[in-house]
Ligand SMILES: Nc1nc2c(ncn2[C@@H]2O[C@H](COP(=O)(O)OP(=O)(O)OP(=O)(O)O)[C@@H](O)[C@H]2O)c(=O)[nH]1
C-alpha cells in the first residue's frame with residue numbers, strides 16, 4: 001500500500017508539473033483517505049498493549065488497573081506529538097509522553113479535565129500505510145460511559161478488533177455488547193490475547209469455548225479467533241527477538257488484517273486515484289490536439305466553430321441539471337419506501353410485542369417480586385425484544401437501500417459517461433479531428449458506509465428505581481408498573497423507528513452529495529479543458545509566428561511525457577484489477 005501510494009503521489013506531481021495545473025482534489029483524497037481500525041473489548045483485556053504491539057513501540061499507556069478512559073486516535077505524522085481536544089472544542093498540543101495525564105482514569109479521574117479525545121501522531125511505518133488506530137476505554141468497566149463510547153465508534157470504522165483473553169473467557173458485558181453489534185460482525189477481528197498465560201491444552205479449550213459462544217451471540221458461522229500474546233509481541237519487536245515474535249503468534253493476525261485492509265479500501269482508493277490522473281491526462285492531451293488542429297482554420301472560422309461548440313455545451317449542462325433532478329426524485333422515492341417499511345414493521349411487531357410483555361407480566365407476577373424487581377425484569381425483557389427487532393430490521397434495510405442507491409448511481413454515472421463521450425464526439429466533428437474520451441467505471445460507495453448502530457443512550461431505557469411507583473407494594477404497584485411498561489414499549493418502539501429513519505436517510509444524503517460532486521467534477525473538467533484549449537488557440541492565432549512555434553514545441557514535448565505517464569498508470573491499473 002505504501003509503495004503504490006508513493007508512486008501515485010509522484011505521478012500526480014509529474015502531471016502537475018507538465019500540465020501546469022494542480023490536482024489538489026485528487027491528491028487530498030489520496031492523502032486523507034484513512035483506514036479506521038477501532039480496538040474494543042472489556043477493560044484490561046490488553047487493547048492498549050495490542051496497539052503498542054502493532055506499532056512496535058510503547059505509545060498508549062497500559063496498566064494492570066482499568067486505565068484508558070478517553071478515546072485516543074493514533075495516526076501518522078513525521079513528528080511525534082499529541083493534541084488534546086476538550087469538550088468545549090478547545091485544543092492543546094502536548095508532548096506524547098504526557099498523554100497519560102489525560103487519557104487515564106488514574107490521572108484524569110471522572111474526566112475532570114473535560115477531555116473529549118486525544119489525537120496522537122507518530123512516525124510508525126504501520127500508520128504511514130494510511131491506517132488510523134482508535135484505542136477505546138474498556139467496555140463493562142465501572143464507568144458505564146465507556147461502553148457507549150465503544151458503541152459510538154463502530155459505525156465509523158472500517159474494521160474492529162475485539163480483544164478477549166482467557167481470564168475469564170467471556171463476561172456478561174462482552175456478551176451484551178456482542179449481541180448488540182451483530183450488524184457489524186463482518187468487520188470484526190476476534191483476538192484472544194494473553195496466550196502466554198495458559199498452556200497449549202487450556203488455550204484450545206478457551207478458543208473452542210469462545211468460538212461457540214461468539215457464533216451463537218452474533219448469529220454468525222465460522223468465526224475465526226486469533227490467539228496472540230500482545231505483551232510478548234511488543235517485547236519481541238522492541239528487542240528484535242524473532243523467537244519470541246514467533247511465540248507471540250501476532251504475525252498471522254497482522255497479515256490477515258493487512259490483507260483485509262488492502263482489499264477493503266486500498267484498491268478502491270488507488271484505482272479511483274489512477275482513474276482521476278488518467279482522466280486529467282486525457283483532458284490535457286485533448287486540449288493539445290485541439291490547439292494544434294485549430295491552427296488549420298482561419299480566425300473567423302475558428303470563432304464560428306467555438307460558438308457552435310458552446311451551443312452544444314449549453315445543452316449538455318441543461319441535461320446534466322435534469323439528471324440531478326431525476327436523482328433527487330429517485331432518492332425521495334427511497335425515503336417513501338422506507339417509511340412504508342417502517343409502518344409495516346410496526347403493524348407486524350408492535351401488537352405481538354405487547355402481547356409477549358403481557359405474558360411476561362403474568363408469569364413474573366406469580367413469583368410475587370417487589371415492584372422494583374418486577375420493573376427491572378420487564379424493562380430488560382422489553383429492551384431485549386426491541387433490540388432484536390431493530391437489529392434485524394436495520395441490517396435488512398441498510399442492505400436494501402444500499403442496493404437501491406447503487407443501482408441509481410450506476411445508471412446516472414453511465415449517463416454522465418455517455419455525455420462525456422458525446423462531448424468528445426461532437427468536438428471531434430466540429431474541429432475535424434479524432435478525439436478520445438476517457439471513461440472509467442468505478443465504485444463510488446462502500447457498502448460498509450451504510451451499516452449503522454442503534455444502541456445508544458436513547459435506546460437503553462432507564463430503570464426508574466427511584467420513582468415512587470417502584471416503592472409501592474407489588475399488589476398495588478404491579479398494575480401501574482405494567483401500564484408504565486406498556487406505554488414505554490410503544491414509545492421506545494416509535495423512537496427506534498425514528499432513529500432508523502434518521503440514520504439511513506442521513507447516510508443516503510451524505511453519499512448522494514459526494515456522488516453528485518464527483519460526477520459534476522468529471523463533466524466540468526472535460527468541458528473546461530476544451531474551452532480553455534479554444535481560448536488558447538484563438539490567442540495563438542493573434543500572436544507572432546515565433547511565439548506560436550514555441551508553444552507547439554512545448555505541446556509536442558508534453559504530449560510525449562504525458563503519454564509515457566499514461567502508459568505506466570494503465571499498466572499499474574491492470575495489475576491491480
Ligand atoms: N500476560 C500478558 N499480559 C498482558 C498481555 N497483554 C496485556 N497484558 C497486561 O494486561 C494488563 C492490561 O493491559 P492494557 O493494555 O492496559 O489493557 P486495556 O484493555 O487497554 O485496558 P483498559 O484500558 O483498562 O480497558 C496490563 O498489565 C498488561 O501488561 C499479554 O499478552 N500477556
Ligand SMILES: [Mg+2]
Pocket residue numbers: 047048049061062067068135136137138
Ligand atoms: Mg487501554
